[in-house]
Amino acid sequence: MAEHHHQTIERSCDVAVVGGSAAGLAAALQLARQGRSVIVVDDGAPRNAPAAHMHGYLGREGAPPSELIAIGRDEVRSYGGEVLTGRVLGVHPLDHSTHRFRVELTGGHALLTRRVLAATGLVDELPDIPGVAEHWGGDVIHCPFCHGFEVRDRRLVQIVTHPMGLHPTPLLRHLAGHLTVVVHDTDGVDRDTLDALATGGTDVVLAPARRVVTSGNDRVAGVELADGRTLPADAVVVGPRFRVRADVFAPTGLRTTPHPSGIGEVVEVDPTGRTTVDGLYAAGNVTDPGLQVLHAAAHGSRVGAMIAFSLADEDLFSGTRPSGEENDWDHRYADELPMWSGNPNGTLVHEAADLIPGRVLDIGAGEGGDAVWLAEQGWQVTATDISARALARVTAETRRRGLDVECLHRDANALRPFAPGAYDLVSMQYGAVHRTPDQRGVHNLLAAVAPGGTLLVVGHDLTPMSEPVDVATATRMFDPDAYIGIDEMAAALHRSPDWKVEVHETRPRPPGAVSTHHVDDVVLRAYRLDDEVEVP
DSSP states (O other): OOOOSSSSOEEEEEEEEEOOSHHHHHHHHHHHHTTOOEEEEEOSOOTTTTOSOOOSOTTSTTOOHHHHHHHHHHHHHHTTOEEEESOEEEEEEOSSSSOSEEEEEGGGOEEEEEEEEEOOOEEEEOOSOTTTTTTBTTTEEOOHHHHTGGGTTSEEEEEEOSGGGGTTHHHHHHHOSEEEEEESOOTTOOHHHHHHHHHTTOEEEOSOEEEEEEOTTSOEEEEEETTSOEEEOSEEEEOOEEEEOOGGGGGGTOOOEEOTTSSOEEOOOOTTOBOSSTTEEEOGGGTOTTOOHHHHHHHHHHHHHHHHHHHHHHHHHHTOOOOHHHHHHHHHTOSSSOSSOSSOOHHHHHHHTTSOOOEEEEETOTTSHHHHHHHHTTOEEEEEESOHHHHHHHHHHHHHHTOOEEEEEOOTTSSSOSOTTOEEEEEEESOOOBOOTTOHHHHHHHHHEEEEEEEEEEEEOOGGGGSOOOTTTOOOOOOGGGBOOHHHHHHHHHHOTTEEEEEEEEEEOOSSSOOSSOOEEEEEEEEEOSSOOOOO
């Protein structure tokens, strides 16, 4: 297929998840396993980015936060959920019933969605004390549960900058070898607690902190006070204020409320994660700043399940059973202008030139450029696509040319969507079939090939997709890792004794479909030796 004519892309999904950390990914996993089309948009700015390890997460104790996110993304993608690198600029309500929200993204792109999950978390607002920000997440910590064990028995200096600053102090007193509490700002601080600390042997200093002092190896060595004294320290504890990341939801009418601590605001939700805006849910730190990673993931998992229930109930009472993936492709084919060039794909032309025409299954036929060419070469063509609108264009074009092409409205991931062993050639050119852990789509394609037949799968060389995205200006609108890849197909073929792989290589795309830039093709061509392909 050729490149899309438009510079911007608008997609449709069941659920858009804004934020791709623990809460957002856990929710997306639940939704993808319920067969819902879910798209996560993540700008790569998690709250715990400065931390090298996370703690208190049963089963993943001490793992780097980035490792959890990488594993979580893979799990979501394994069920066909997509994780897009980009940034949400605004979430806007819509008036029609098919979709409730339009999610505006950097690069001019957008998502139309039935539900939105706010999993954007919050931003810690650190006190303006030199050295605090530079060592935040390392030698400057805030949570005894997240980092207390790692600094146990050491010299700790806690800098109290607001009335809630004393909340973790009893825990720190228990863990530290020596604890000094510096009351940087005495306004509102509980004097009885300070007296109890002093009576119990904790040093309490009523003086502003000037800066965090470091040693020659750039480790924290102490805290310098405004009066010139320096208190030795192996680590410093600071309780930040916080700012919830909810500005992008303001167009929906969502409002934040003060947190009981008085040091920030949150998005209020009911036990199912629903906000005051119909169809807008929230999970994780955006609803509670005290949630550690484990708690945030658990909350996201629960809210994801509740969103799945809300969609299922809505479909039940509307008498429909919609496919989010089908809706996405139908939406993309809604424009009256052709989406693709209409030319056959050059690699198909090249690879099919030496094949004797017979029965061919064209997977993801789109607007029919390949199907038309194959029919003109004498093939008996069955064109299949998940989009009924795409197939309507195939029908119109083949009738105009007087060609006989059968159109099948099928999802390649359905249970046995194609007649087994019925086709001399199964062709998938730049197909978009979502991954599943049981590889159903892969087996469906293999099972459709007749004994002695050929499987031809062509995809884009995804090397350019590894380049970083500047989320401030762009959003990558497709997640290739959520779809069946050439390597996954090749691995399945190599595991079977019934197939011979003839071609598996990357090469320049030959003339054919119009392309606005140089693109290499990854080509997989295999020959089926017999009919013993297992159908799950």
